[in-house]
Amino acid sequence: MNVGIIGSGTMGSGIAQVAATAGCKVNLYDTNQAALDKAKSSLNKILLRLIEKGRIDESEKSRIQGNISYVNNLKELSDSDLTIEAIVEELDIKKKVFSELETYVSNDCIIASNTSSLSIASIASSLQKPERCIGIHFFNPAPLMKLVEVIPAIQTSQEILHKSIDTISDWKKVVAVAKDTPGFIVNRVARPFYGEALRIYEEGLADFATIDWSMKTLGGFKMGPFELMDFIGNDVNYTVTESVFKAFYYDPRYKPAFTQMRFAEAGYLGRKSGKGYYDYDESGKPINSNSVTSSGVEKSLSETIFNRVLVMLINEAADALHLNIASAEDLDSAMTKGVNYPKGLLAWADEKGMEWCVSAMDELYNEYHEDRYRCSPLLRKMNKENKTFF
Numbered sequence: 001m002n003v004g005i006i007g008s009g010t011m012g013s014g015i016a017q018v019a020a021t022a023g024c025k026v027n028l029y030d031t032n033q034a035a036l037d038k039a040k041s042s043l044n045k046i047l048l049r050l051i052e053k054g055r056i057d058e059s060e061k062s063r064i065q066g067n068i069s070y071v072n073n074l075k076e077l078s079d080s081d082l083t084i085e086a087i088v089e090e091l092d093i094k095k096k097v098f099s100e101l102e103t104y105v106s107n108d109c110i111i112a113s114n115t116s117s118l119s120i121a122s123i124a125s126s127l128q129k130p131e132r133c134i135g136i137h138f139f140n141p142a143p144l145m146k147l148v149e150v151i152p153a154i155q156t157s158q159e160i161l162h163k164s165i166d167t168i169s170d171w172k173k174v175v176a177v178a179k180d181t182p183g184f185i186v187n188r189v190a191r192p193f194y195g196e197a198l199r200i201y202e203e204g205l206a207d208f209a210t211i212d213w214s215m216k217t218l219g220g221f222k223m224g225p226f227e228l229m230d231f232i233g234n235d236v237n238y239t240v241t242e243s244v245f246k247a248f249y250y251d252p253r254y255k256p257a258f259t260q261m262r263f264a265e266a267g268y269l270g271r272k273s274g275k276g277y278y279d280y281d282e283s284g285k286p287i288n289s290n291s292v293t294s295s296g297v298e299k300s301l302s303e304t305i306f307n308r309v310l311v312m313l314i315n316e317a318a319d320a321l322h323l324n325i326a327s328a329e330d331l332d333s334a335m336t337k338g339v340n341y342p343k344g345l346l347a348w349a350d351e352k353g354m355e356w357c358v359s360a361m362d363e364l365y366n367e368y369h370e371d372r373y374r375c376s377p378l379l380r381k382m383n384k385e386n387k388t389f390f
C-alpha cells in the first residue's frame with residue numbers, strides 16, 4: 001500500500017514510522033525542508049535505540065528506512081492509496097492543502113486528517129469527493145500509543161470507513177470508532193480528570209501533590225492530573241479544554257479553570273519550561289512532586305478526592321455512550337489504550353455499581369446546584385433497570 005503523509009512534525013513523522021514498519025511505501029511530505037531533515041534524523045535515532053534494546057535488527061532498520069521517502073512537493077503523493085494529513089491545526093490551511101491534494105491523487109484514494117479538534121465534516125467539505133474523507137486520529141507518540149480513533153464525517157462512505165478500519169488494524173493499532181463531535185472520545189471523556197482536579201484545588205480542599213497522590217494510589221493511575229498536565233504542557237492542555245468548552249456551546253461541564261490559564265500565562269508550562277505545578281530539573285525530572293507520602297495524607301480526604309474525580313469521569317463516559325459517540329467497548333478501550341487508564345470507565349462503573357454512581361453524582365449536584373454535576377440520564381436509567389454496561 002502507498003501512503004502519503006502530509007506534515008513531518010511530531011505526529012506526521014511518528015505515523016510515517018508506523019506505516020513503514022507495517023510494510024507500506026510512505027511518502028512523507030512537508031513544506032519545510034528543516035522539518036523533513038529532522039524527521040529523517042530522529043527516525044534514525046529511534047531505530048538505533050530499538051536495535052540497542054534488541055527489539056529490531058539492522059536489516060529491519062534498513063527495511064523501515066527504505067520504505068520512507070522524504071518529499072517537498074505535494075504532487076509526489078499522487079500514487080497514494082491513503083493520505084494522512086498532520087499539519088498545523090488551522091482549518092483554512094488544511095482545506096487548501098486538501099483541495100490541492102485531490103487534484104493529484106486517484107479517485108479511490110482515502111484522504112484522512114489527524115486533527116485533534118477540528119470537525120471532519122468541515123475538512124471534508126473542501127473536497128470534490130467528500131465521501132472519501134475521514135478522521136484518523138493517532139496519539140502521541142504514534143509508534144507507542146496503541147489507540148487510533150477513526151472518525152467518519154457525515155459525508156464519509158461506509159466503504160471508506162471499513163477500509164480505514166482494516167488498514168489501521170493491519171498496522172497493529174487498536175481502532176475506536178468515534179462520532180464526529182468535539183474531542184472525539186479521549187479528548188472529551190478525559191476532561192474531568194483535569195477539570196475536576198483543578199476545581200478541587202481551587203476550592204482549597206487539597207494541594208496538587210495530595211490530589212495526584214490520591215489518584216495514583218487509590219485509583220492506580222500512572223500519573224496524577226497535575227503531573228500529567230505538566231507533562232502535556234499547561235498551554236496545550238488549556239487550549240484543548242478551551243476549544244472543547246467552546247465547541248460544546250459552553251456546557252459548564254467542560255469549563256476551563258483560571259488556575260491553569262494563569263499557569264499558562266505565567267509561562268509555568270510544566271516539564272518543558274522547568275516549572276509548572278511542580279519544579280523540574282534539567283533532565284525533566286520532577287524535583288518536588290513526591291513530597292506527599294501515605295502517612296501525610298488523610299485517608300478520608302484522599303477517598304473524597306478520588307471518588308469525586310472518578311465519578312465525574314464515569315459520568316462523562318456514560319453520557320458519551322448515551323449520545324452514541326462510540327460503543328461501550330470502544331469507549332473503554334479508548335481510555336485504556338489511548339491514555340493508559342488502569343481500567344475502562346464503564347467497566348469501573350459496573351464495579352462500583354450504578355447506585356453508587358448515581359448517588360455520588362446527585363450528592364455533588366445537591367451540594368453545588370451546578371449543571372456541571374448533572375447525572376447522565378443513562379446512569380439513572382441503568383440504575384433503575386438494575387443493568388450493567390458489560
Ligand code: NAI
Binds near residue numbers: 010088
Ligand atoms: P508539528 O508542529 O510538530 O508539525 C506540523 C508540521 O506540518 C510541521 O513540520 C510544518 O512544517 C508542517 N506544515 C505546516 N503547514 C504545512 C503545509 N501547508 N503543507 C505541508 N506541511 C505543512 O505538529 P503536530 O504536533 O505533529 O500536529 C499535527 C496535527 O496533528 C495537528 O492537526 C494536531 O492537532 C494533530 N495532533 C497532534 C497531537 C500531538 O500530541 N502533538 C496528537 C494528535 C493529533
